[in-house]
Amino acid sequence: MTYALDTNIVILYLRNEPNVNRNFSDAITRGDDLVIPQIVNYEIRRGFRIVSAPKKEAAYHVLAYGPGFCQIAEMDGYCWVRAEQVYEEMYHKGLTIGELDILIAATCLENGYTLVTNNVKHFEDIAGLRLVNWAEE
Numbered sequence: 720m721t722y723a724l725d726t727n728i729v730i731l732y733l734r735n736e737p738n739v740n741r742n743f744s745d746a747i748t749r750g751d752d753l754v755i756p757q758i759v760n761y762e763i764r765r766g767f768r769i770v771s772a773p774k775k776e777a778a779y780h781v782l783a784y785g786p787g788f789c790q791i792a793e794m795d796g797y798c799w800v801r802a803e804q805v806y807e808e809m810y811h812k813g814l815t816i817g818e819l820d821i822l823i824a825a826t827c828l829e830n831g832y833t834l835v836t837n838n839v840k841h842f843e844d845i846a847g848l849r850l851v852n853w854a855e856e
Contacts, residue, residue: 721752722851723792723827725836726762729755731854732782733775742835742853747788754792755783756826758819792826801825805845814844824848 724732731739746753755763760783767776782788802825809816816824820838824845827834833849834842842848 720746720749721754721830721832722746722835723754723756723823723830723832724759724789725823725834725838726759727837728835728853729759729763729779729782731837733778736854738856739853742856753789754830754832755789756792756823757794758822758826760791762819792830792832794822794826795829798822798825798829801829808846809844812844816841816845 728739732743743753763779763783767779783791802821805816805821805825805828809821820841823834824842826832828845828848833851835851835853836842837852837854839850839852842850
């Protein structure tokens with residue numbers, strides 16, 4: 720299985736939250752693939768520009784760019800079209816969702832990833848999106 724990590728899960732991982740870190744380790748042991756959507760990478764890296772946290776920034780660099788952990792999941796043209804579809808779907812349901820969350824969801828939908836998030840409510844109304852919350856398991 721391939722898991723895409725949401726921003727809040729990456730932050731909890733960097734804070735050494737026990738449930739998240741246990742689930743992360745279990746996924747690696749099982750041989751699951753872990754990806755960080757390009758939008759999540761942007762959110763994390765922009766945070767480091769305004770908050771001085773050199774140890775967490777170094778740990779994130781190893782997580783995102785080191786060998787054997789995660790890969791950055793780029794958004795291709797198909798992901799952008801899927802994002803438009805998600806936006807349209809939510810609009811017709813009368814629901815709103817943050818633009819970055821739409822892009823994260825579209826990346827997951829287009830690539831068949833399961834999104835790991837601690838903000839299930841942000842994503843639960845998106846048809847076909849598989850969700851899991853490693854902070855509560």
